[in-house]
Amino acid sequence: MGSPEQSLITEEHRAAIGRTAGPVELHVRAEDVRRVRTILGDDDPRFGEETGIAPPYILAVIEPAMPWQLLPRILPSGILTQTEWTFKRPLRIGERIFATHRLADIRDRLGGQYGYSVIMNVMTEYRDEAGELVATSLRTSMQFDPAQRRERARE
Amino acid sequence: MSTLPAKHFEDVSVGEELEPIERLPTEDLAVDFFGRDNPTNPAFRDAEIGRRQGFGGALVPGLLKLAWITQYVSRWAGAHGRVRMVRAAYRRPDVAGRPLTIVGRVVDKRLEDGIGVIDLEVATLANGQPSVHATVQVEIPPREQSG
Numbered sequence: 001m002g003s004p005e006q007s008l009i010t011e012e013h014r015a016a017i018g019r020t021a022g023p024v025e026l027h028v029r030a031e032d033v034r035r036v037r038t039i040l041g042d043d044d045p046r047f048g049e050e051t052g053i054a055p056p057y058i059l060a061v062i063e064p065a066m067p068w069q070l071l072p073r074i075l076p077s078g079i080l081t082q083t084e085w086t087f088k089r090p091l092r093i094g095e096r097i098f099a100t101h102r103l104a105d106i107r108d109r110l111g112g113q114y115g116y117s118v119i120m121n122v123m124t125e126y127r128d129e130a131g132e133l134v135a136t137s138l139r140t141s142m143q144f145d146p147a148q149r150r151e152r153a154r155e
Numbered sequence: 156m157s158t159l160p161a162k163h164f165e166d167v168s169v170g171e172e173l174e175p176i177e178r179l180p181t182e183d184l185a186v187d188f189f190g191r192d193n194p195t196n197p198a199f200r201d202a203e204i205g206r207r208q209g210f211g212g213a214l215v216p217g218l219l220k221l222a223w224i225t226q227y228v229s230r231w232a233g234a235h236g237r238v239r240m241v242r243a244a245y246r247r248p249d250v251a252g253r254p255l256t257i258v259g260r261v262v263d264k265r266l267e268d269g270i271g272v273i274d275l276e277v278a279t280l281a282n283g284q285p286s287v288h289a290t291v292q293v294e295i296p297p298r299e300q301s302g
Binding site: 036079 | 222240247248
């Protein structure tokens with residue numbers, strides 16, 4: 001398939017913007033913190049198990065997969081292109097967190113190393129059992145056609 | 156147990172460069188990072204799938220690189236520092252087995268309601284070329300507040 005000459009984003013796709021999914025219950029598990037600290041070689045004493053504080057990057061592991069049910073499938077392959085995390089307070093080992101996702105935007109792009117691509121933003125809010133906001137994650141994913149990607153890579 | 160030196164807002168200079176570190180991403184590391192039971196993109200553990208998707212081999216997960224960047228800055232910020240925000244743009248795909256160098260630089264510092272706020276630019280370099288560009292914001296208290 002060559003590059004489309006006009007946007008593949010339809011009104012139906014645009015109508016998905018603002019849709020939400022969740023909450024999804026997550027658990028900041030001590031074994032995940034232990035495993036990931038070991039893999040990263042992190043001996044920072046602030047995140048030792050006895051402190052009860054999880055390192056901020058634990059979000060990478062407990063973060064639920066992209067809520068695909070919210071994202072219209074327009075092109076065959078997808079890749080994460082940007083992530084933004086904000087932390088209101090440290091995550092605590094053992095606590096339960098509730099994630100709610102919202103499809104924030106859909107747009108497209110012509111050119112570049114992937115050819116025509118469709119870009120989607122998903123905002124996820126993480127709240128504790130009291131409903132207080134703990135962290136947010138804004139993920140940008142890009143859908144692309146691998147055939148175009150290979151073509152561009154050869155150029 | 157190791158100790159982490161304290162850093163104060165006054166110790167930080169705009170333009171200061173962080174000590175670079177090197178990391179070697181592998182397929183096994185990617186799988187272990189997320190947990191063996193956790194389903195992930197098969198291109199993270201299978202070079203052939205990565206190639207079929209138009210990359211040169213098994214892909215390095217963006218979240219693994221983000222975790223390295225967050226750890227890098229969190230450690231630099233010292234015992235009283237706290238990461239407030241990390242924004243990473245994955246500019247080029249990285250392929251497992253190729254070492255990454257993580258570099259960083261302080262681009263701004265200011266006091267916001269008495270809280271020391273530092274902005275940094277951080278990047279991962281593969282063969283000297285940036286693959287991830289990140290902006291990181293940390294809080295580091297002034298000396299008088301951290302005792």
